[in-house]
Every structure is written in C-alpha cells, then in structure tokens.
Amino acid sequence: MKRHLLEAADLDRDDATLVLDTAAQIDQALAGREVKKLPTLRGRTVVNLFYEDSTRTRISFELAAKRLSADVINFSAKGSSVSKGESLKDTALTLEAMGADAVVVRHWASGAPHRLANWVRGSVVNAGDGTHEHPTQALLDAYTIRQRLGRLDGVRVTIVGDVLHSRVARSNVGLLHTLGAEVTLVAPPTLLPVGVGSWPAEVGYDLDAVLPKSDVVMMLRVQAERMNASYFPSAREYSRRYGLDARRMAALPDDAIVMHPGPMNRGMEIAAEVADSVRSTIVEQVANGVSTRMAVLYLLLGGSPQ
Amino acid sequence: MADGPRTRVQYRRHRSDHSFNDPSSEAGKEASLARSSEPARSSTPGSAPGTLLSAADVARVVDRMAHQLIERAATGGPASADGGLADLVLVGIPTRGAPLARRLAARIQAFTGTGVDVGTADITLYRDDLRLRGVRALEPTVLPDAGIDGRLVVLVDDVLFSGRSVRAALDALRDLGRPRSVQLAVLVDRGHRELPIRADFVGKNVPTSRSQQVKVHLAEVDGVDEVLVTEATGTEAAQ
Numbered sequence: 001m002k003r004h005l006l007e008a009a010d011l012d013r014d015d016a017t018l019v020l021d022t023a024a025q026i027d028q029a030l031a032g033r034e035v036k037k038l039p040t041l042r043g044r045t046v047v048n049l050f051y052e053d054s055t056r057t058r059i060s061f062e063l064a065a066k067r068l069s070a071d072v073i074n075f076s077a078k079g080s081s082v083s084k085g086e087s088l089k090d091t092a093l094t095l096e097a098m099g100a101d102a103v104v105v106r107h108w109a110s111g112a113p114h115r116l117a118n119w120v121r122g123s124v125v126n127a128g129d130g131t132h133e134h135p136t137q138a139l140l141d142a143y144t145i146r147q148r149l150g151r152l153d154g155v156r157v158t159i160v161g162d163v164l165h166s167r168v169a170r171s172n173v174g175l176l177h178t179l180g181a182e183v184t185l186v187a188p189p190t191l192l193p194v195g196v197g198s199w200p201a202e203v204g205y206d207l208d209a210v211l212p213k214s215d216v217v218m219m220l221r222v223q224a225e226r227m228n229a230s231y232f233p234s235a236r237e238y239s240r241r242y243g244l245d246a247r248r249m250a251a252l253p254d255d256a257i258v259m260h261p262g263p264m265n266r267g268m269e270i271a272a273e274v275a276d277s278v279r280s281t282i283v284e285q286v287a288n289g290v291s292t293r294m295a296v297l298y299l300l301l302g303g304s305p306q
Numbered sequence: 307m308a309d310g311p312r313t314r315v316q317y318r319r320h321r322s323d324h325s326f327n328d329p330s331s332e333a334g335k336e337a338s339l340a341r342s343s344e345p346a347r348s349s350t351p352g353s354a355p356g357t358l359l360s361a362a363d364v365a366r367v368v369d370r371m372a373h374q375l376i377e378r379a380a381t382g383g384p385a386s387a388d389g390g391l392a393d394l395v396l397v398g399i400p401t402r403g404a405p406l407a408r409r410l411a412a413r414i415q416a417f418t419g420t421g422v423d424v425g426t427a428d429i430t431l432y433r434d435d436l437r438l439r440g441v442r443a444l445e446p447t448v449l450p451d452a453g454i455d456g457r458l459v460v461l462v463d464d465v466l467f468s469g470r471s472v473r474a475a476l477d478a479l480r481d482l483g484r485p486r487s488v489q490l491a492v493l494v495d496r497g498h499r500e501l502p503i504r505a506d507f508v509g510k511n512v513p514t515s516r517s518q519q520v521k522v523h524l525a526e527v528d529g530v531d532e533v534l535v536t537e538a539t540g541t542e543a544a545q
Contacts, residue, residue, distance in 0.1 A: 018443060025444035029428060035481040040431040068431075298431070303440035 001299050004117045004124040007133040008174030016179055020143050022295035023288070030067075030291075041070035044301055047100040049091070049116075050127070051077040051107040056262055056286055057127050057137075061104045064293035070301070073100070088112060092119040102301055105129070123300040131165045131226065137261055138171035140292040142179055144281050145216055147288065148257050153180035158210050159201075161220035161242055161269050164191045165227070168261045169220055173201045186210055188242065190231040207242055211251040218259040219244050219270045235268055245271040249279065257281050352515035352535075358494070359510060359533035364524075367509035368406070371491055372413035374507050375460060378489070391420045393486075395454050398426045399463045399475050400445035405526035406493060407462040423450035427461075427482065432474035449482060459485040460507070464522035466492040469503035494533055496520045 001018070002010050011019065030036050046065040050058055058074065065072045075095075077083065082091065088107070095103060102123045105113045110130030117124040128134040146152050157176055163169045163185050173183050177200040184202040185192065196203055204210050211217065222238065232238045244258065252258075258270075258279045266272045275282060359367065379390035386392065391414065398407030404426040411422040428445040430436075461475050472490060479488060491507035496514040514520060514535065521534045 022444050025428065025446060026431075029431070029444075029447035033482060037481070038431040039477065040436065299441050302436045 003300065004113075004126075005135050005296060005300065006113050006117060006124065006126045008135045008138050008171040008178070010135065011139075011175065011178065013178050013180075016139070016142070016175060019139055019292065019295045019299060020146060022299060023139075023143055023291040024147075026294050026298075027288075027291045037067050037069060039069045040298055041065070041068040041101075041301055044070045044101040045073065045099055046070045046102045046104060046297065046301075047073045047075060047095050047098075048127075049075050049095070049103050049105045049107075051082070051088075051105075051109075051112070052128070054106055054128070056289065057106065057134075060286070060289040061125075061127060061136075061293050064290050064297055065102075065104075067290070068294055068297055070101075070297070073098075088116065089119055092116050096120045096122075102297065125296060125300065128167055130167065131170075132167050133171045133174075134167040134261075135171050135175070136289070136293055136296060137168050138175040139296065140285055140289040141168075141172055141218065141259060141261070142175055142181075143288050143292050144259065144285050145176075145181070145257070147284070148281060149215060149255070152176070155181045155215045156184070156213055157181050157216040157218060158184045158186055158214040159218045159220065160186045160207060160244070162191050162222050162231075163187045163196065163220065164193050164231070165223040166220045169218075172218065173199050177201070184210055184214070186242070188232050188238070207244075207248065208251065211248055212253065214252060215256050216259060217244060217252065217256065218261075219264075221261065221263065222265055222269055239268055243267075243269050243271065244274050246273050249274050249277065252279070259285060261285070352518050353512055355518070355535050355537055357532055358512060358520070358535050361531035363510075364493070364531040364533065367493065368409050369413055371493075371507050371509055372410050372417060375410060375491070376414055376418055378506070379458065388420050389418065390458070391418060391422055393458050395423045395425060395450060395457050395459050395485075396491075397449075397454070397459055397461050397475075397479070398424070399461060399471060400426055400428050402464040402522055402524050402527055403462045404445075405524050406464060408526075410462060410491070423452060423457075425449040425454070427475060427478050429471060429474040429478050432477045434470060434474065447478075447482075454479070454483040454485045456484070456486050458487050458489070460489045460491050462491045464493050464524070465520050466490070466495045466503075466505050466508075467498055467520075469499045469501035472503050473501050493522055494520055 001015050048058055048061055062072050062074060100122050102125060103116060103120055104125045104127050105116055106127040107129050110132035112129050113124050113126040126133055126135055142152060145155060149155055159169050159172060176183050184204055186204045186207050258274055260270055260282050262282060264270055264275055266275060274280065379394045396407040396411050398404035407424050411424045414422050426446055426448050428447045430442055430444050459479060461472065463471060489506040492505045493509040494512055495505055495508045496512050498516055512520060517538050519536045519538050521536060523530050523532050525531050
C-alpha cells in the first residue's frame with residue numbers, strides 16, 4: 001500500500017482486495033461482540049480535517065478511528081482559524097506540529113489532499129475533494145457489492161446521474177474497473193465531464209435501455225449546491241428521465257441491487273419506495289463504511305511509521 | 307538452560323524454581339524421555355537442526371494432548387455427565403493454531419464420542435509489534451455460537467516462544483467474553499519467554515537457541531505434518 005490514499009488509482013488490484021478482505025475480517029471479528037473496540041492504533045492520532053459539510057463520512061471516519069483506539073481530533077473549517085483566514089498549509093503545519101499520524105481531509109477544492117500530502121509527514125486520506133475523488137466511498141461501495149453479490153469480477157454496474165460533479169462516480173469508475181467490474185455511466189449529456197470518453201467505462205444516455213443489463217444501479221445525488229448553471233430544464237424532467245422509481249426498478253434483473261452514496265434527494269434521483277426497498281443497500285453502505293475505513297486506517301497506520 | 311539439558315531428576319528437584327524463560331513444566335517430561343534415548347548432547351545450547359517431529363510423531367503428540375484435555379475438562383469444572391467437555395472451547399490462534407485446535411477436537415471426539423466447540427481468534431489487531439513488523443493480512447475470528455462466557459477456554463497455538471502472541475490472544479479474549487478459565491496448549495514449547503506466560507499442555511518441549519527457528523508444518527496449511535528445527539537464515543524473523 002502507498003502511504004496516502006488520495007484517489008482510487010492509488011490502489012492496485014491486490015491492495016484494493018486486501019482492503020476489502022481486511023474489512024470483511026474486521027466485520028466478522030466484531031460481529032455480535034459487546035466490546036466493539038480493538039487496541040490496534042492505541043496512541044495514534046487521527047485528525048479529521050473537514051472544510052466542507054459532511055455527516056456520514058466524518059462520523060464514519062471518527063467511529064472507525066475510535067474503534068481502533070486511535071485518538072481523534074475533529075476539525076471543521078467553521079469555528080476554527082480557517083474562518084480567520086488561515087491557509088490550508090498553515091493549518092497542515094499546525095496539525096503536523098501536534099503530531100497527527102493521519103489526516104483525513106475533505107475539501108471543496110479538487111486536489112487539496114494532494115497538496116496536503118506534500119506538507120505533512122503522516123498519512124493523508126482523501127475523504128472527498130471537490131468534484132475529484134472520494135476513494136473510501138468507492139471502497140465501501142465495492143465492499144457492499146461483493147457482500148451482496150459475492151463477486152466483483154464481471155459485475156455490471158450502472159452509475160446514473162450527476163457524473164460531472166460526482167467524486168463518488170469518478171472514484172467508483174476507477175476502483176470498480178481495477179477490480180474487474182464493467183461500469184456504464186448514464187447521465188444527461190450536460191452532466192458528463194469533458195473527457196469522459198477516456199474513462200474505463202461505457203457511456204449511455206438512456207436509462208431504460210441499460211437497466212435490464214445491470215447487476216448494480218448506483219444513483220448519484222443531484223448536487224444542486226455545485227450547479228451554477230442550468231444543466232437540465234427542470235427537476236421534474238430530470239426525475240422522469242433519470243430518476244429510479246418502482247417501475248424502472250422492476251426492469252432490473254432479479255438479484256440486482258440499488259445503491260446510493262447519500263445524502264438522497266428522495267423523489268428526485270430516487271423514489272422513496274425504491275430507497276426503502278429490500279434491493280436498496282443504502283443503510284448497509286453506511287455500516288460498511290465504518291469497517292472499510294477501519295481497514296484503510298489499519299493498513300495505512302498499523303505498520304511502521306515510515 | 308545454558309549449562310546443557312536438565313535431567314528428569316533435576317526437573318523434579320527444581321520444580322519450585324521454575325522460570326518462565328524455561329520451557330513449560332509439562333514439556334519437561336516429554337523432553338527428558340526423548341533425551342534418555344539419545345546420546346548426550348554437546349554443551350552448545352539448542353537442538354541439532356533437522357526434523358524434530360515426523361508426521362507420526364505429530365499424530366501421537368496430538369493424541370496425547372487430546373487425552374490430557376479430556377482429563378482436564380473432567381477435573382476442572384462442576385461434575386457433569388459429559389465429563390465437562392460441553393464446557394470446553396478450543397480456540398486456535400491462526401495460522402496453524404486453528405487447524406491444530408480442529409484436530410484436537412476431532413481426536414477428543416474420537417476418544418470420547420463427544421464433540422467439542424472450536425473457534426479461532428485472530429490476534430493481529432492485538433499485537434504489540436505491528437509497528438516493528440508492519441501490517442499483515444487478517445485471518446478469520448470465529449467463535450462458537452454458545453460463546454465463551456463462563457467456559458473453559460483452551461488457547462491452541464503451534465509454537466510457544468516469546469509469549470507475545472499469547473498475550474495478544476489473552477487481550478483478544480477479554481474483548482470476546484469472560485471465560486471461567488483460560489489455559490494454553492501448544493504443540494512445541496521452545497523456551498525464551500519474554501513474558502510471564504506458561505503453557506498448560508505441551509506437545510513437545512524443545513531447548514533451542516535464539517538464533518534457531520522452529521517451524522511447524524501442518525497438512526492443512528503446508529501439505530505435510532512435521533516440526534523442523536533450522537538455523538535462522540538472514541533477516542528472516544523467528545517464529
């Protein structure tokens with residue numbers, strides 16, 4: 001494993017499989033236990049550096065680190081010196097001086113974790129940077145697929161929606177391709193990034209045509225906060241063409257699953273009845289996020305400091 | 307141990323002086339028997355490199371340990387019709403402790419007709435040498451459905467050396483439940499303890515030097531049953 005986890009490409013197939021296997025063993029070891037805590041990272045310090053709002057990712061990383069007995073410091077841009085104008089580098093050096101062994105960073109700017117990795121001695125874990133990457137989300141998605149379907153090799157994954165703004169989509173395309181899955185992106189042309197043709201994925205525009213050939217449908221959140229232009233005529237039209245409702249879910253193969261990285265816009269990209277159906281893995285994804293992130297922290301921090 | 311192998315008589319005389327750095331007491335019986343049939347060794351500490359136990363030896367040793375476990379189960383806890391075996395849980399420490407625990411359970415079943423619960427506890431996340439040796443892949447942790455609370459847990463491992471694996475296993479057990487009693491069974495005790503830990507059941511007690519390696523091979527993992535003593539080569543870490 002590399003020292004940092006900045007993007008899905010940092011993991012080759014062996015590394016990615018090791019993370020998933022480790023997460024599975026951790027899951028199994030902790031299942032049904034009263035004391036859900038391991039002493040592995042005792043005395044290590046993990047800093048959660050969050051420049052952007054987050055519920056599940058921050059809590060998930062915090063819980064993962066605490067279950068491994070690391071000391072966790074939560075740092076959010078609001079209510080810190082960042083609001084007084086402190087730069088990312090100065091903040092990083094402050095954390096460095098305090099002896100952080102790992103920095104989990106979420107930032108609105110794509111590439112911020114890469115910059116950070118040059119400034120600190122500890123490991124940097126990208127918890128989402130702008131519209132770039134969110135590698136641990138891809139890992140937990142891959143873990144969930146493997147858990148439900150028993151394999152990743154040859155699994156047909158369709159990722160639907162706002163690919164342009166989605167770091168989840170970018171990381172998933174990379175990681176799932178590494179692990180042997182076949183990825184298809186379905187989105188309005190306005191919500192596909194420039195250069196998507198070079199991604200290791202098929203691209204389509206017609207959701208109904210792709211659904212019968214999908215083992216996994218991953219719905220992306222429509223990221224209204226990043227949309228400074230009109231990417232589609234109306235929410236209603238988007239929902240009709242690219243939303244997953246009960247009728248479309250019925251077109252899926254029998255054992256297909258429905259995923260969503262959260263938070264959901266119910267009624268927009270996913271209907272409530274689909275989100276709450278037995279095919280939906282949305283709650284499992286959250287639970288799996290903790291064990292996957294424990295695996296990542298263990299593999300990055302468990303060994304020798306250098 | 308530097309002054310050469312002790313005799314059985316010495317073992318008895320010095321029982322109260324037992325040191326944790328020496329091989330465990332049960333091992334003394336086995337080792338002295340083995341020595342009595344061999345010519346006296348030179349004064350260099352350790353065993354001559356080579357095969358310590360053949361496949362037939364391993365089978366015999368496992369049988370003997372199974373009998374000892376049956377005896378212990380019958381005398382330790384409250385009296386019961388099944389000889390206390392329902393109370394017994396064999397917990398193997400991966401990698402090779404796990405198949406060893408399953409073998410012991412199979413032999414106990416063969417001798418008594420009663421099945422014994424078996425589990426495995428991976429101790430990697432409890433090790434104190436992760437920083438020195440780096441991370442490694444995890445192995446399964448599986449406990450019997452009945453759990454370990456209030457039961458007699460016997461940890462099973464292949465080689466007892468520094469005692470650090472056992473310490474980690476004890477920490478893991480503490481998180482997994484609260485056994486009535488925890489005991490330790492090892493196939494080979496090679497001495498050189500770094501912690502106050504001693505085995506309750508020992509297959510074979512082997513005086514070694516620190517530079518030597520004791521390698522246990524089991525058919526389930528390595529395709530063959532044997533115990534080898536080798537001189538460590540290069541930087542390869544001792545077992």
